[in-house]
Amino acid sequence: MNIYVLMKRTFDTEEKITISGGKINEDGAEFIINPYDEYAIEEAIQVRDAQGGEVTVVSVGTEEAEKQLRTALAMGADKAVLINTEDDLEDGDQFTTAKILSEYLKDKEADLIIAGNVAIDGGSGQVGPRVAELLGISYVTTITKLEINGSSATVVRDVEGDSEVIETSLPLLVTAQQGLNEPRYPSLPGIMKAKKKPLDELELDDLDLDEDDVEAKTKTIEIYLPPKKEAGKVLEGELEDQVKELVNLLHTEAKVV
Numbered sequence: 001m002n003i004y005v006l007m008k009r010t011f012d013t014e015e016k017i018t019i020s021g022g023k024i025n026e027d028g029a030e031f032i033i034n035p036y037d038e039y040a041i042e043e044a045i046q047v048r049d050a051q052g053g054e055v056t057v058v059s060v061g062t063e064e065a066e067k068q069l070r071t072a073l074a075m076g077a078d079k080a081v082l083i084n085t086e087d088d089l090e091d092g093d094q095f096t097t098a099k100i101l102s103e104y105l106k107d108k109e110a111d112l113i114i115a116g117n118v119a120i121d122g123g124s125g126q127v128g129p130r131v132a133e134l135l136g137i138s139y140v141t142t143i144t145k146l147e148i149n150g151s152s153a154t155v156v157r158d159v160e161g162d163s164e165v166i167e168t169s170l171p172l173l174v175t176a177q178q179g180l181n182e183p184r185y186p187s188l189p190g191i192m193k194a195k196k197k198p199l200d201e202l203e204l205d206d207l208d209l210d211e212d213d214v215e216a217k218t219k220t221i222e223i224y225l226p227p228k229k230e231a232g233k234v235l236e237g238e239l240e241d242q243v244k245e246l247v248n249l250l251h252t253e254a255k256v257v
């Protein structure tokens with residue numbers, strides 16, 4: 001089975017995020033594998049171990065993404081590919097990323113492509129479905145279970161807490177939802193082996209693409225942090241008085257009743 005994982009390097013949203021010049025400040029930010037892509041990598045490894053084949057992890061980004069690609073190799077992926085846009089592109093959006101990925105994938109005869117359901121930074125959830133559309137293959141999003149039997153697949157997807165079971169066929173792109181599996185940590189032997197595994201680097205030229213082919217379709221006007229929360233009010237005194245005060249505040253301050 002020929003399996004590809006789409007992996008994005010993201011900043012860790014658990015860390016404090018600052019903005020300067022309309023952009024998220026990358027200095028001092030921690031960078032990680034997008035958490036949903038960790039589920040994707042784990043699932044790809046499990047499918048390969050059960051069915052045979054090879055797992056290739058692909059990322060569009062700068063050479064800094066090599067670190068996260070090496071981590072994916074240390075988890076157990078076989079090969080990694082970095083499509084480095086640093087010298088060619090300044091701006092990009094979901095169209096850009098999906099177009100580049102689909103051009104890379106179009107002649108790879110992938111049986112299964114696994115992406116994350118959403119990137120925790122950009123958060124649009126568009127890249128996976130866009131890649132499938134561009135490749136003309138089926139896709140199922142937010143999956144929590146995947147069973148492959150020959151050239152058919154049974155997929156369970158999360159629908160806002162409910163489950164939907166879908167029968168489909170390969171080639172297939174799925175996007176991973178939390179609960180799909182428990183991603184493994186890279187082991188020490190895994191980390192050692194990863195150093196020798198292939199990590200290829202490509203540029204737009206290698207994909208016969210130039211800047212115009214992947215020009216962003218959208219423009220980000222502004223990025224800003226949510227407004228600071230105002231301090232809450234703690235009511236004191238007898239319960240009956242607190243209730244009266246609360247109702248009064250709901251009328252006069254919050255103006256919700």
Ligand SMILES: Cc1cc2nc3c(=O)[nH]c(=O)nc-3n(C[C@H](O)[C@H](O)[C@H](O)COP(=O)(O)OP(=O)(O)OC[C@H]3O[C@@H](n4cnc5c(N)ncnc54)[C@H](O)[C@@H]3O)c2cc1C
Binds near residue numbers: 037089091121128
């Ligand atoms: C050249 C270039 C310049 C950019 N410049 C900016 C910028 O200035 N400001 C800005 O905010 N954003 C920039 N971006 C990022 C871009 O706008 C989006 O973050 C990106 O297209 C993915 O959208 P998303 O984050 O909503 O991911 P989603 O669609 O939510 O991601 C879903 C899944 O798609 C896959 N995926 C997403 N991105 C990648 C990737 N890069 N490589 C491999 N798989 C991926 C992963 O599996 C991920 O889990 C740039 C992108 C490119 C290519």
